[in-house]
Amino acid sequence: MCEQIRARYPAATRLAFILDNFSVHKGDEVRDWADANNVEFAYTPHYASWLNRIEPQFKGLRYFCLDGTDHPDHETQAEPIADYIDWRNAHRDDPKLRHLTRRQLTRKAA
Numbered sequence: 001m002c003e004q005i006r007a008r009y010p011a012a013t014r015l016a017f018i019l020d021n022f023s024v025h026k027g028d029e030v031r032d033w034a035d036a037n038n039v040e041f042a043y044t045p046h047y048a049s050w051l052n053r054i055e056p057q058f059k060g061l062r063y064f065c066l067d068g069t070d071h072p073d074h075e076t077q078a079e080p081i082a083d084y085i086d087w088r089n090a091h092r093d094d095p096k097l098r099h100l101t102r103r104q105l106t107r108k109a110a
Contacts, residue, residue, distance in 0.1 A: 006037050016040045020052055060088065060097070 002017065009015060017034075021043050034041055044051045065084050071077035091097060 002033070002037075002039070006039060011038060014038050014040060016042055018042050018044065018052075020044050021046055057088075060084070 005017075006015065015038065017039060019041055026043075030041075033039070061081065061084055065080040066077075069077075069080075088097070
């Protein structure tokens with residue numbers, strides 16, 4: 001994914017990626033790639049997932065696609081996730097969904 005984003009901009013343009021503190025994001029290979037591609041990484045603080053605007057979206061994904069399921073493989077699991085994402089994108093202006101997302105962010109910030 002980083003390569004795709006990097007490819008959209010001229011190499012001379014410095015990009016900043018904001019990442020969480022997941023250990024995979026901090027390895028030598030990742031840092032070497034960033035240095036070679038004019039990319040700077042900024043990390044969110046520990047225990048501050050509420051700063052990451054994508055985090056509240058996972059609540060709906062877990063509720064509608066993953067809770068109480070036992071998918072036999074990743075391919076089978078990917079189908080309801082893709083269906084949910086399609087549905088969610090089609091209903092992005094639904095005030096109930098916006099309210100849920102804002103409430104989730106507010107609760108985590110408190």
